[in-house]
Amino acid sequence: MILDALQQAPVVPVVDETDVDALVDLAKAAHRGGIRLFEVTQRRTGAAAALREAIQRLAPLETLHVGAGSVPDVDAAADLIRDGARFLVTPFLDPAIADLCHREGVVYVPGVMTPTEARDAYRGGAVVVKLFPASSVGPAHLKNLLAPMPYLRVMPTGGIRATLDDLEAWAAAGAAAIGLGSSLVPSGDLQAGALTDFESRCRDAIQIFRDARRTDVVTMEHA
Numbered sequence: 001m002i003l004d005a006l007q008q009a010p011v012v013p014v015v016d017e018t019d020v021d022a023l024v025d026l027a028k029a030a031h032r033g034g035i036r037l038f039e040v041t042q043r044r045t046g047a048a049a050a051l052r053e054a055i056q057r058l059a060p061l062e063t064l065h066v067g068a069g070s071v072p073d074v075d076a077a078a079d080l081i082r083d084g085a086r087f088l089v090t091p092f093l094d095p096a097i098a099d100l101c102h103r104e105g106v107v108y109v110p111g112v113m114t115p116t117e118a119r120d121a122y123r124g125g126a127v128v129v130k131l132f133p134a135s136s137v138g139p140a141h142l143k144n145l146l147a148p149m150p151y152l153r154v155m156p157t158g159g160i161r162a163t164l165d166d167l168e169a170w171a172a173a174g175a176a177a178i179g180l181g182s183s184l185v186p187s188g189d190l191q192a193g194a195l196t197d198f199e200s201r202c203r204d205a206i207q208i209f210r211d212a213r214r215t216d217v218v219t220m221e222h223a
Contacts, residue, residue: 002065002087002107003127005036010177010213011205012037013185014069014157018046022190023054029195031064033202039069039089039179042076052083067107074100081106089157089179091132093117098124109155113137115145118152128153130179135159139173146174150216155179162205171212178209 006012013030015038017023027038040051048068055066067087068080074096077088081100087107090097094110101108102125111132112118121129131142134156142154156170157179170178184201186194 002037005063005065006128006177009034009036009206010175010209011035011184011202012039012155012157012177012179013202014039014041014179014181015185016041016043016181017187018044018050020050020053020057023050024057025190025195026185026198027054027058027064027066028061029199030202031061033199034206035202036063036065037087038064038066039087040066041070042068042072042080043070048076048079048083051080051085055084071097073097077101089130091130093121093124093126095124098126111157115149118145118149118154122149122152128155128176130154131156131175133158134170139169139175142170142175143173150174153177153217157181162201164208167205167208168212171209172214174214174217175209176213176217178205180205 015026030038051068058066065086068085069089071077071088071090077097077100081104088101089109091111098108109128109130110121110126111130112121118129131154135158153176155177156175160166160180162180162184186198
């Protein structure tokens with residue numbers, strides 16, 4: 001179900017926010033803009049508690065899958081799964097988290113950079129891997145990574161701008177989906193205008209990426 005949602009809406013907002021009201025407002029705006037996967041990072045104190053309450057309040061949005069990013073270890077992963085996170089994302093490959101997610105039926109998206117890491121993640125059951133930090137290597141790295149491993153589904157994340165040029169470049173390089181942080185997600189005082197703009201930017205990013213995505217990319221439908 002989550003992979004189908006990512007195929008439909010291949011843009012994932014990466015949100016670094018611990019205020020529950022702000023999280024819920026952002027998630028609802030993103031959902032109105034067509035987003036189906038919404039990632040909340042676990043970088044700051046209070047992030048797990050905020051995510052837990054946000055998940056409860058967003059439960060009526062059945063087509064929105066809320067997950068956790070920057071998960072530090074398997075103990076935190078177990079707590080997040082217990083709290084209702086639908087998918088987990090890490091900046092590295094953690095076999096213990098992969099095993100836990102497999103047992104619990106939760107999608108795990110590990111961070112990779114090298115061909116060896118990508119291969120190990122795939123062999124460990126990852127149906128999507130996160131190229132991170134993507135801006136450090138650029139779309140050419142992804143294209144070269146996929147050349148010998150075209151079966152990978154890769155979601156570049158980290159430092160990518162929510163612009164036409166960046167989105168088209170990563171899609172053309174073979175990305176199956178893309179994670180966007182501060183270039184897409186507003187911060188600070190979330191007035192109605194900021195949320196409306198966020199909704200529109202989500203919708204535009206999805207359309208740009210889907211239009212530019214290569215037809216030979218292994219899609220989520222074939223997971």
